[in-house]
Amino acid sequence: MNFDDRVALVTGAGSGIGKAMAVAFAKAGARVVVCDIDAATAGQVAAEIGDAAVAATADIGDDSSVAALVETAVSTYGRIDVLCNNAGIMDTMALPADIPLAQWERVLRVNLTGTFLVTHAVLPHMLRQGGGAIVNTASEAGIRGAAAGAAYTASKHGVVGLTKSVAWAYAKDGIRCNAILPGPTMTNIANGATFDPTGSARLGPVLALGERLAQPEQMADAALYLASDAASFINGAIVPVDGGWSAA
Numbered sequence: 497m498n499f500d501d502r503v504a505l506v507t508g509a510g511s512g513i514g515k516a517m518a519v520a521f522a523k524a525g526a527r528v529v530v531c532d533i534d535a536a537t538a539g540q541v542a543a544e545i546g547d548a549a550v551a552a553t554a555d556i557g558d559d560s561s562v563a564a565l566v567e568t569a570v571s572t573y574g575r576i577d578v579l580c581n582n583a584g585i586m587d588t589m590a591l592p593a594d595i596p597l598a599q600w601e602r603v604l605r606v607n608l609t610g611t612f613l614v615t616h617a618v619l620p621h622m623l624r625q626g627g628g629a630i631v632n633t634a635s636e637a638g639i640r641g642a643a644a645g646a647a648y649t650a651s652k653h654g655v656v657g658l659t660k661s662v663a664w665a666y667a668k669d670g671i672r673c674n675a676i677l678p679g680p681t682m683t684n685i686a687n688g689a690t691f692d693p694t695g696s697a698r699l700g701p702v703l704a705l706g707e708r709l710a711q712p713e714q715m716a717d718a719a720l721y722l723a724s725d726a727a728s729f730i731n732g733a734i735v736p737v738d739g740g741w742s743a744a
């Protein structure tokens with residue numbers, strides 16, 4: 497898979513799956529915009545990649561921050577061929593009756609509205625260029641009710657719906673949009689998290705079934721394929737990358 501002369505914008509690229517995606521796209525020849533809300537990690541990853549990367553600090557849940565992000569990408573590289581909407585946060589596993597409104601709004605704002613805001617800002621550039629590929633990082637919680645708490649589950653189902661909407665709307669414009677559904681993956685997403693006791697007790701036994709952990713690079717490989725010309729007729733696909741967990 498060759499991304500020479502292409503530009504990839506990856507959100508949440510300071511850590512975990514997004515970092516693996518940024519490194520993989522650069523290795524495949526792309527120039528990469530390494531976006532994260534954490535300026536330090538975005539800078540570290542861009543420095544690791546070297547000349548082919550630029551760091552961009554942005555909060556995907558804030559529209560003016562997203563506007564500045566896309567401006568940085570376009571003013572630096574002139575175009576955006578690949579968008580990986582990957583940044584996301586967990587909830588506390590709280591069940592529907594127990595989740596505080598503030599937590600619901602924060603998780604929806606980042607995971608769903610953030611994915612929308614970056615897509616909304618990048619699409620005009622892809623339309624102007626005559627094409628592009630978007631890969632959204634959803635989750636098993638985007639197709640199942642027992643993989644996370646209420647907010648994360650609703651947000652990732654929303655990402656699946658948005659993926660299909662974009663795929664359908666722009667199929668004739670040369671823009672493809674697909675989603676990966678990672679199973680449990682070795683990243684920093686649960687670092688420092690506190691979990692709701694009721695939700696954890698209910699969800700724990702189900703989540704234990706998916707305890708075979710993936711490496712972030714295995715998610716990046718799937719994203720690379722979906723963004724590549726090898727997947728030129730794959731559009732609107734919701735692809736589990738979970739070693740068979742969701743097949744049970």
Ligand SMILES: NC(=O)c1ccc[n+]([C@@H]2O[C@H](COP(=O)([O-])OP(=O)(O)OC[C@H]3O[C@@H](n4cnc5c(N)ncnc54)[C@H](O)[C@@H]3O)[C@@H](O)[C@H]2O)c1
Nearest residue numbers: 508510511512513533555556583584635680681683684685
């Ligand atoms: N790790 C898993 O088991 C798993 C499973 C399914 C889905 N996912 C999804 O994978 C994606 C990547 O998560 P990860 O596991 O690599 O976690 P991670 O915490 O290692 O990386 C996520 C990155 O996103 C950044 N981020 C958070 N909020 C942001 C914001 N508002 N704007 C910009 N950047 C922001 C963080 O600073 C962090 O660097 C998320 O969407 C997550 O929901 C992860």
